[in-house]
Amino acid sequence: MDARFRGITDLVETPSVAVVVDVMRAFTVAAWAFARGAEKIVLAGSLDEALELKARHPDWVTLKDGAPAPGFDAVNSPGLLRSVDLGGRTVVQKTTAGTVGALAVKEASLVLCAGFVVAEATASFLRARGSDTVTFVVTGEDGRAEEDLACAQYIARRTTETATDAAEFLRRAAGSRAATELTEGVRRGAHPDDVALCLEVDRFPFAMVATPEGPLMVLRPHAMPSPTDRPTDRPTDRLTD
Template sequence: MDARFLGIDELVEVPSVAVVVDVMRAFTVAAWAFAQGAEKIVLAESLDEALALKARHPDWVALKDGPAAPGFDAVNSPGLLQSVDLGGRTVVQKTTAGTVGALAVREASLVLCAGFVVAEATARLLRERECDSVTFVVTGEGGRADEDLACAQYIARRAAGDVTDAAGFLRRGAESRAAAELTEGVRQGVHPDDVALCLELDRFPFAVVAALEDSLMVLRPRAVPSLTDEASI
């Protein structure tokens, strides 16, 4: 598999297949939202658009980076979200990097949004689709966030069928600038467990697929057969 690793600003053409990686915390949060029962996640281009969507759909759950703010129901923290019942709800998500990266490749034929918590399911879906060329969008720090790059590189190796020890990749995530900022309280809207939750490898058995639906970029979970299931087929 031909894998490219690019920052958002380095995208000069629409890739055929894109995996958008935001470990800390957008797509860890997205996975948790689905685990908490959310039906779908709508990505907003701006805070104003998120609030406008919420105004049109009062039953939707609006979520943003940083501290709590009027009009928003939740913040971009897996630790805070894991106690929220989202059964059957639609979530509107706007973050600094992850949602921006996914919207930048909205025209791709296949868009997956990933973090360590859905790494194996993401790799398995790429293998299932027999993707020969994949662009990994490293969203954090202008494409230099080591937790995102480590996760992207790990998924790429697993998608290629390599037997890969995840320990070194997870260590890079734990030692990243983002992890330090979350631990030290530099970023707001944080739960003490956020870093640990972001580094839980393969917590969920689904991939997160993004696609345009009526002009909106929408995320939905996609169940992927486990290795045990594959072996029994």
């Protein structure tokens, strides 16, 4: 497999297969939303779009980066979201990097959204797909976010070398700027457990596939068989923490 690593602004053409990586925290949060029972996640292009969707669908759950804000039900924190019951709900997510990256490649034939928590499921999906070329979109810091690049490289390696050890990739992610800012409380709308939750490898046994549904880009879980499946982590279960 020819793995290419690009920042959002480096995408000069639409890739055939794209894996959009946002470890801290958009797609860790998305995975937790599915684990908490969400049916689907709508990736919003702007805060205004998210609020407009909420106005049309009052039962949808809106989620954004940063501190709580009027019109939004939750913030982009896995530590805070893990106690929320989202059974059967639609989540509208708008973040500064992850959702932007996914929308930037919405014309691709396959778009996966990923973090460490769904690394093996994502690699397994790619192996099953058998794609010759995969573009990994490193969303943070204009393509320089160490946690996103480390995760992208780990998934790429894991796709072709299933015995790849995650330790060095996790070490890089743990030392990233994003991890430091979350640990030190620089980023608002965070929980003390966020970094640890973002670095849990293969927590969930599903890949996350984004596809156009009418005018919206919608993310859904795609269960992948795994010997490490834990029943409490399946998207249809209600977790308790």
